[in-house]
Amino acid sequence: MAPIKNGRHLFNEIPVGYPIPGKTTIYDENQTIDLDTVPLNGGILVKALSFSIDPYMRGRMRPATVESYVSAFTIGEPLGNNGVGVVLRSENSSFKPGDHVWAYFPFQEYIVQTDLTNVKILENKEKLPWSTYVGAAGMPGQTAYLGWKAYSKAKKGETVFVTTGAGPVGSIVAQLAKLAGLKVIASAGSDEKVEFMKKIGVDVAFNYKTTSTVKVLEEHGPIDIYWDNVGGETLEAALDAATNFARFIECGMISQYNQTSPYGVKVGIFPSLLLRHNILNSSLQRVQNLMNIIAKRLSIHGLLIFDHMTPENAKEFYDTVPAMIAKGDIVFLEDKKYGLDQVGEAILDVQSGKNHGKSVIVVAEE
Amino acid sequence: MAPIKNGRHLFNEIPVGYPIPGKTTIYDENQTIDLDTVPLNGGILVKALSFSIDPYMRGRMRPATVESYVSAFTIGEPLGNNGVGVVLRSENSSFKPGDHVWAYFPFQEYIVQTDLTNVKILENKEKLPWSTYVGAAGMPGQTAYLGWKAYSKAKKGETVFVTTGAGPVGSIVAQLAKLAGLKVIASAGSDEKVEFMKKIGVDVAFNYKTTSTVKVLEEHGPIDIYWDNVGGETLEAALDAATNFARFIECGMISQYNQTSPYGVKVGIFPSLLLRHNILNSSLQRVQNLMNIIAKRLSIHGLLIFDHMTPENAKEFYDTVPAMIAKGDIVFLEDKKYGLDQVGEAILDVQSGKNHGKSVIVVAEE
Structure with missing residues (x-):
């Protein structure tokens, strides 16, 4: 197969005040990828489905020299955050094509992931929409559930x-x-x-x-x-x-x-x-x-x-919260935008409170 | 015995900024007391030895209508704080003349104490100076020891x-x-x-x-x-x-x-x-x-x-800290002033940091 476009959303400039779509961050289509031949180096090739847009991302739009609890975004490189994707190819026996995975991913359509330490396979027994796993069944849900518990x-x-x-x-x-x-x-x-x-x-x-x-x-x-x-x-x-x-x-x-x-x-x-x-x-x-x-x-x-996502807590969370969602004990809203070109708008909405529900960038439905 | 002077130090006026000796608080000698005949109503008559002067007292010099964690001082009434005294007469079988007691007392030379709930008899096996019990072996020591522990x-x-x-x-x-x-x-x-x-x-x-x-x-x-x-x-x-x-x-x-x-x-x-x-x-x-x-x-x-002076914690404190003081594991300084007329100066010193060591008003040595 010929190389295809691999759309990305890049950090472009450190903002003063609110981040400005197209200036603070920009959508880029210059990269291509050959899905059949791109080297995996023992890792996996993931097709992005949904990315999470969260308030804390604003804190990463800072000079790299300023220390904080989470690293700064690098100018010229893709933004990144938690996302859900589907495995297209794998050179690791723990992952097979078709698996749905949750991890921190760069904001691009296709990702070659070689560090698999924190890549979680989603079982999704409850058949929740995949975007749920960046929201109520993802980091925001973990924050609420485990923070409340602690x-x-x-x-x-x-x-x-x-x-x-x-x-x-x-x-x-x-x-x-x-x-x-x-x-x-x-x-x-x-x-x-x-x-x-x-x-x-x-x-x-x-x-x-x-x-x-x-x-x-x-x-x-x-x-x-x-x-x-x-x-x-x-x-x-x-x-x-x-x-x-x-x-x-x-x-x-x-x-x-x-x-x-x-x-x-x-x-x-x-x-x-x-x-x-x-x-x-x-x-x-x-x-x-x-x-x-x-x-x-x-x-x-x-x-x-x-700090709170210990193996025990993670197990408790995934054993409990998706089931509560499926049962209707926890309901939630999503504010979906479609396409990686929408990331800048989604970030600004979250910072200014214009989103109504969990902000999700849907890159592909499946 | 004829009535004698019962010197008191009164709250006179709510301060703006630092409290002013002789204005915010005043020493008063108008009250007399007959030590032999003053009615005890089932309580005890205490001769004051030492009073503690603490930073938090500033917060009590406020309008009575303003709520806080500790009641406001009443204008025209004596100030008060933790102190050590010696029992002169008693109508309660738990206390006998000569007992040394620690409690919250009004700032006056002689006190008729009828509520004995929080009056503690000091055993003082270590023979520490009595003023120690408003300092390192008193509330400041309790604060340090139990706060650190908690x-x-x-x-x-x-x-x-x-x-x-x-x-x-x-x-x-x-x-x-x-x-x-x-x-x-x-x-x-x-x-x-x-x-x-x-x-x-x-x-x-x-x-x-x-x-x-x-x-x-x-x-x-x-x-x-x-x-x-x-x-x-x-x-x-x-x-x-x-x-x-x-x-x-x-x-x-x-x-x-x-x-x-x-x-x-x-x-x-x-x-x-x-x-x-x-x-x-x-x-x-x-x-x-x-x-x-x-x-x-x-x-x-x-x-x-x-909050921390539970019976268990109080026991631990009195079993531990006086012995540490006697042994020299805890050393401390006292800034003593002699006489209830010195209360205003002592309070101002504590608020402005002029005291060097625990501020104590010594009313009588024994």
């Missing part, structure tokens, strides 16, 4: 506040919390998302753009658990609305990812400040700041899912 | 950064850390305090007023444990210098207690900010902010000692 210490009757409650992580957290008998307060950035949150059982669903988070938490709080995907002022409001011994799960701070100057969460407390507030507004007797960590004896945990 | 997860060879390392809590934390085989970095606000920290075995002792905390942590970090007594910019520096999975013990934020506007710990991270910093200063590639909680998977715990 840090929530949830007790029936408690109240949780979940941010980005219509998103791929937040919506699953909200559903797990309901299944555990908690009252769920959840926020999102559109009325459409609020409707979805109500559908999945959220007790107090609100649009933070039109309703004050502080007021909602005053009315429906206090909160025993805070699932933070946004940071900034919302984190401050949560510190304020927390009960004694509340647990904060810090999963993301998307309100800050595209800011050119960061928001300052106030550290102080204390009489002089309070007095000043009392003079200004005698009803403002709350203290919105980090001193709440001590006064309320909070426990705050940073969550990155890869 | 949250440090210390492992030999790790590095801890202790703020107020010459203070009554910090100096004990530093010594416990050394005993556990850790490298100890500790800060204080004077060269004299630095000398004391070196004496108790601190590996890297520095004066934060003349040496940059950021630079010390860059050179001698990273840090696995942060014991925070100060908050503000120091907390920010610690977030920056933390290792992955570092533990933060939030015990106090004294840098903020007397500020009229609170310090903002930056929440943002991320490329646009970093880029801007890189443009300004290419060596500044660190990120000082709360996003570190996620990126480094930090665990942050608010510590108030009274």
Whole structure:
């Protein structure tokens, strides 16, 4: 067979503020691949089906010299993230053509994968659509399920506040919390998302753009658990609305990812400040700041899912969550875009909150 | 016997900024007491020996309507805190004249105590000076010992950064850390305090007023444990210098207690900010902010000692720490002032860091 186009989506330029499709990242069709003859060097040839687009990808669009928990994207090279593909050829006895695999892949139509350490064969006994494995049954689902398990210490009757409650992580957290008998307060950035949150059982669903988070938490709080995907002022409001011994799960701070100057969460407390507030507004007797960590004896945990994907936890996750999805205990939305040329738009949507549901790039249906 | 003066130190006025001796609080000699005939109503009559002056007292100098973890002082009434006294008379069979007792007492020379629930008889087998029981063998010691036990997860060879390392809590934390085989970095606000920290075995002792905390942590970090007594910019520096999975013990934020506007710990991270910093200063590639909680998977715990004084923990503390003090494994400094009229000065010293060692008001020696 003659070489065919191998479309790729490349990192082109470090953004200032929001990433710009076609500038920050670009779609490229210059590479070709001969599927029959491309050398595999003991690896596998994978045809990409679905790629995940996630908020954290913004943090990788930085100079390579800046250290962080995950490596920077390389300018001129493909972006990459978790994806699902189908094996076309294999030189490794553990993989055979037709197997569906989940791994971190570069954003291109066809991938030669030689490091097979973290390539997982998906059994998919439940016959879920393959894109599910980059969403509710993929990293967002793992984040929600294993983060909740590790840090929530949830007790029936408690109240949780979940941010980005219509998103791929937040919506699953909200559903797990309901299944555990908690009252769920959840926020999102559109009325459409609020409707979805109500559908999945959220007790107090609100649009933070039109309703004050502080007021909602005053009315429906206090909160025993805070699932933070946004940071900034919302984190401050949560510190304020927390009960004694509340647990904060810090999963993301998307309100800050595209800011050119960061928001300052106030550290102080204390009489002089309070007095000043009392003079200004005698009803403002709350203290919105980090001193709440001590006064309320909070426990705050940073969550990155890869720490929690031990073999035992991974097994529990795949034994549990796909079945819950198949049964309807966990429902979710997908925001699908078709084709690798759509990656830039999908990334911007996720950063600006325009996506409605898990953002997925569908490269091919099968 | 005729009635005698019962000197008291009263809360007089809510301060703005630092408390002012003679204005915020005042010494009062108008009350008298007849030690022979004052009714005890089933309680005990205590002669005060030593009172503790602690940083947290500043937080109680607020309007009574402002809620916090500990009640506000009442204007016109005595201040109060932990103290040691000797029983003069008793109408309760568990207490006899001559017993030395530890409890929360109002700041007055003689106290009729009817609620005996939290009054502890001090055995003092080690014959420590009684003032020790408001310091290293009192609340500061309990805070250091039980807070370290609960949250440090210390492992030999790790590095801890202790703020107020010459203070009554910090100096004990530093010594416990050394005993556990850790490298100890500790800060204080004077060269004299630095000398004391070196004496108790601190590996890297520095004066934060003349040496940059950021630079010390860059050179001698990273840090696995942060014991925070100060908050503000120091907390920010610690977030920056933390290792992955570092533990933060939030015990106090004294840098903020007397500020009229609170310090903002930056929440943002991320490329646009970093880029801007890189443009300004290419060596500044660190990120000082709360996003570190996620990126480094930090665990942050608010510590108030009274949560940890379970009967088991109290027993362990009193079985262990006084003996360590007697043996010389824990050494400490006291900053004694004599007489209840000195309370205002002592409080201001503690708030401004002028005290050198545990601040104690000695009312009587025996």
